[in-house]
Amino acid sequence: MWVVFEVQGPIPEAIVSTWKQIFSEWFPSHRYEHAEIASLEEYMGAYPNPSCKIWVPIK
Template sequence: MKYKIIERDRFKVVGVKRELSCENGENLTEIPKMWADVHTDGTNDLLIKVNNGEINGVLGVCAEKRGTQVQLMDYWIATEHTGETPEGLLNLEIPASKWAVFEVHGAMPDAIQKVWQQIYSEWFPSSHSKHAGTPDLEVYSSGDPWSPDYYSEIWIPIK
């Protein structure tokens, strides 16, 4: 698993979100459906158009809802944006963090799900890092996300 450590000041993302259950892997089937929806309804094209921050691409933002009885998360499909929030989109501030940025190579959604599993089953147990408790990012670059050569990243906030 190739990764690098970077630091970023806080930044804003804009996009759409859904509350999803993580029980029984429900999020693993619902997230790909959400991506299909944003590609169909034009939201993905809008996000590409308003992307004007340092991160070039469309983001999947995973924000766990801690302290709830059931395991819930807000999943955002968003992009980094400076300025006013475009009509029809919501905004979320991502706190300043140190990030472990993992490379992902391969077709979606299998490649990214495999790297997520490796991060939690291999990297965290062997590293000296702890999750910072703020949102994780999936960074999707331009290109064909179903190509075996597709490149994306997972950003984990660490402390």
């Protein structure tokens, strides 16, 4: 199973901020655990304004 987070804001700062929120806010407030396999970052669109999603495996 995966949870997908949409990154909001300028890249790369927004990616770093989203990762911090995932582990400091999302995981502590949900019953899921990280599945301990690789997470994915999906980039769409062209530089300088790509959009990004972070896929995190959960169990």
